[in-house]
Amino acid sequence: MKCLVTGGAGFIGSNLALELEKQGHEVVVVDTMLSGNKNNLDNFKGKIIEKDVSEPLELNEKFDVIFHEAAITDPRHPNDEETYNKNIQGFKNIINLAQKNNVKLIYASTAGLYGNGPVPMKEGQEKETLSAYGKSKLEMDNIASKLFDKMYIVGLRYFNVFGPREAYKNRAASMAYHLGKQIKFNRKPRIFKFGEQIRDHIYVKDAVDATIKAVDAKKSCIVNVGTGIGTTFNELVNVLNEVLEKDLKTEYFDMSYDPKTYQSNTQADTTKAENLIGFKAKWSLKEGIKDYFNFLDKYGWEQ
Ligand SMILES: NC(=O)c1ccc[n+]([C@@H]2O[C@H](COP(=O)([O-])OP(=O)(O)OC[C@H]3O[C@@H](n4cnc5c(N)ncnc54)[C@H](O)[C@@H]3O)[C@@H](O)[C@H]2O)c1
Structure with missing residues (x-):
């Protein structure tokens, strides 16, 4: 296949572009380098176009599939209007x-649009x-839903993705990365009081697998991309201590955000993804973290 990956210098996009290339596909990346970086694409052989996809866009090439990962991804980005x-x-x-x-168009949506709704989160819920x-992202899903009969379009509601090449996201990088770094360098892991918030953490290799599987979906659709397993921040700290062979005690602090704007529990219902794109996560949290930290030990924790 010839693939276009927007946001291909970002976290998920770069892992996707490199995996597609590894599988023998031709890949072109488009990115503004806002929260991505060319360093994420070391050894990538395809073309990298520095372009803002929200500006008028003409590409004089034919693709078989477009993976749209580009977005302003920091939920705390200072300019709401610009983000939207x-x-x-x-x-x-x-x-x-x-x-x-x-x-074919495969695009990134988010589990963020379920807010503090009931778990496990089903695609059709409020x-x-x-x-x-x-x-x-919700507006993107609404636009996509109206096109199901007119084109091949698949939306992927990623849950909390973690893994190699996320460091350029800075504060928006995963909790697994931030807490892992604190523990690795012998600092107490710091989490909001009292660490009982729950997340569905999915390893980026699984997220990439789901994204590539979406090319052969049974039909246009929007599906969750999660593991279906909820893990508290306290449990996450335990796994990180175990993998890093440390025993650092948690320091709890008051939440600095308005709790109304903070998701307290996310967990995917994975039925639709299994049925429509044939995806089921393979990596456990512990094995994913081990694999990830081997990468960071090899290529550096600060990159
Ligand atoms: N990582 C997660 O846990 C997660 C969860 C839910 C949804 N998502 C979605 O997955 C996609 C990828 O996220 P990520 O975690 O890799 O974030 P990221 O910030 O690392 O990647 C986004 C990339 O898009 C680029 N970009 C931003 N605006 C652009 C524009 N207008 N034109 C071209 N490039 C632009 C950025 O420079 C960056 O490289 C995003 O759409 C995000 O909303 C990610």
């Missing part, structure tokens, strides 16, 4: 490109957007 407008305009431009060239970022 750029994410929506970028998506509309990519839809136009896909329709004009009659290619949505609650807690940020401009969440609102932009």
Whole structure:
């Protein structure tokens, strides 16, 4: 296949671009380098185009599939209007490109749009957007749903992805990364009081697997990409201590965010992803963290 990966210098996008290349596909990356970095694409052989997909977009190449990962991804990005407008305009431009060239479109949505709704989170349940970022992703899903009959389009509601090449996201990188780094360098892991918040952590190799499987979905759809397993931050700290062979005690602190805008529990219902794209996560949290930290030991924890 010839693939276009937008946001391909970012965390999930770079892992996806490198895996596609490894599987023998031709890959072109488009990225503004806002929260991505070319260092994520070391040894990548494909073309890298530095371009903002929310600007008028013309690409004089034919693709078989477009993976749209580009977005302003930091839910605490200071400019809500920019987050919303750029994410929506970028998506509309990519839809136009896909329709004009009659290619499959796989795009990134988020579990963030379930807000503090009931778990396990099902695709059809009521949505609650807690940020401009969440609102932009919900609007993308609404736009996509109206196109199901007109084009091949698959939305992936990623849960909490962690793994290699996420460091450039800085504060928006995963808890596994931030807490792992604190423990690795003998600092007490710091979490909000009292560590009982729950997340569905999915290893990036699984997220990439789901993304590639979406190319052969049974039909246009929007599905969750999670493990279906909820883990408290306290449990996460225990796993990190175990993998790093440390025993650092947690320091709890007051939540600095308005709790109403903070998800307290996320956990995917994975049925639809299993049925429609044939995806089921393979990596346990512990094995994923081990694999990830081997990568960081080899390539550096600060990169
Ligand atoms: N990582 C997660 O846990 C997670 C969870 C839910 C959803 N997602 C979604 O998955 C996708 C990838 O996220 P990520 O974690 O890799 O984040 P990321 O910030 O590392 O990747 C996003 C990439 O898009 C680029 N970008 C931003 N705006 C752009 C634009 N207008 N034009 C071109 N490039 C642009 C950035 O420079 C960056 O490289 C995003 O759409 C995100 O919303 C991620």
